[in-house]
Amino acid sequence: MASDPGVRADSADSADDSHVAVHPDSAINSVSVLSEDSRRRMFTFIRRAGRAVTRDEAAASVGISRKLAAFHLDKLVEAGLLRTRYGRPGGIRKVGRQPKVYEPTDAQITVNIPDRRHELLADLLLDAVLTEQADENATQAAMRTAERRGRQLGEAAREETRPGRLGPERGLTVCERLLDRYGYEPVRETPTRLRLRNCPFHPLAGKAPELVCGMNKAFLSGYIDGLEVSGVEAVLAPEPGECCVRLSPSEHDHDGRTVQDR
Numbered sequence: 595m596a597s598d599p600g601v602r603a604d605s606a607d608s609a610d611d612s613h614v615a616v617h618p619d620s621a622i623n624s625v626s627v628l629s630e631d632s633r634r635r636m637f638t639f640i641r642r643a644g645r646a647v648t649r650d651e652a653a654a655s656v657g658i659s660r661k662l663a664a665f666h667l668d669k670l671v672e673a674g675l676l677r678t679r680y681g682r683p684g685g686i687r688k689v690g691r692q693p694k695v696y697e698p699t700d701a702q703i704t705v706n707i708p709d710r711r712h713e714l715l716a717d718l719l720l721d722a723v724l725t726e727q728a729d730e731n732a733t734q735a736a737m738r739t740a741e742r743r744g745r746q747l748g749e750a751a752r753e754e755t756r757p758g759r760l761g762p763e764r765g766l767t768v769c770e771r772l773l774d775r776y777g778y779e780p781v782r783e784t785p786t787r788l789r790l791r792n793c794p795f796h797p798l799a800g801k802a803p804e805l806v807c808g809m810n811k812a813f814l815s816g817y818i819d820g821l822e823v824s825g826v827e828a829v830l831a832p833e834p835g836e837c838c839v840r841l842s843p844s845e846h847d848h849d850g851r852t853v854q855d856r
Contacts, residue, residue: 624673624703632656633666637675637698646681646695667696674701709777711794718743718809733805740809741816747772748820757821762786762843765823769841772817778837786826790837799838807838814839 628634639655640647653663670676677699680692721743722735730738757768763785770788773780779791793799799806807830814828818841827844 620674621703621705624675624701625705627669627673627675630666632658632662633669636663636666637670640676640696641698646679646697648693648695650693652696671696674699675703706777708779708792709794710796711777712798714776715795715798715806715809718813733808736805736809737812741812744813744816744818745820746816748817748822750820751817752821760821760823762823762825765818765821765826766841768821769818769823769826786843788841790839790841793837803832803838807832810837811839814841 628637635656636652640652643651649660649663649667652667653660656663658666667676671678675698676696678694678696681695718740719736721739722732725739726732726735751768751772755768757764760768766782766786766788770780770782773788773790777792777794781789781791783789793810795806795810799810811828811830818826818828825844826841828839829842830838831840831842832838
């Protein structure tokens, strides 16, 4: 379940049910703007202020001109680290035009090389604990929540893209988009077989492979079913240095009917 070296980054605003992953360039760009010393110190000052900060205050915090501070602040806004509005610091009301003020966004920026999705695994396990039913054990609850989350993502993707009927080849093409966004590093071995080079849950998967790999398979199976891809299934196929799951040809579609009979 270990991963080969790769580059991936993600940015998440919250640990909600969707766990929306964005293009790695977005997170990398957000982090890279903090490489400049004055910019980074201004960002730290604004985060610790506990209130919106004016351009003059930001400039004074690092001892630079107002004009130069404006340049750095705009970069932080473009990177999604700060947001702006017009208002008085501390809510003080005065006559006249209100100055532009800056405050941190709620964005959580994470860069992992290779990509990891431990927050998704933790959220699934938390859901399992909170929704465990009387007739199931903890492992069964974890499998259920993983399959349900994957199915929800698949249904949402189908609703958004409206791809029509999805056979194995087109279905895997659609699946690749989510797999890439979630750090699986998919590689198309054949038109109907997808290999996953990275495990987003490493190294935790190595500590409890039966549980984590089972949840991984359930998550991807749910996504395939929600997306309504025919002739493809998620199967356990552990390989050193890779994800334990592959997407391979199946004799049945998402409704359990034989593909050849359709």
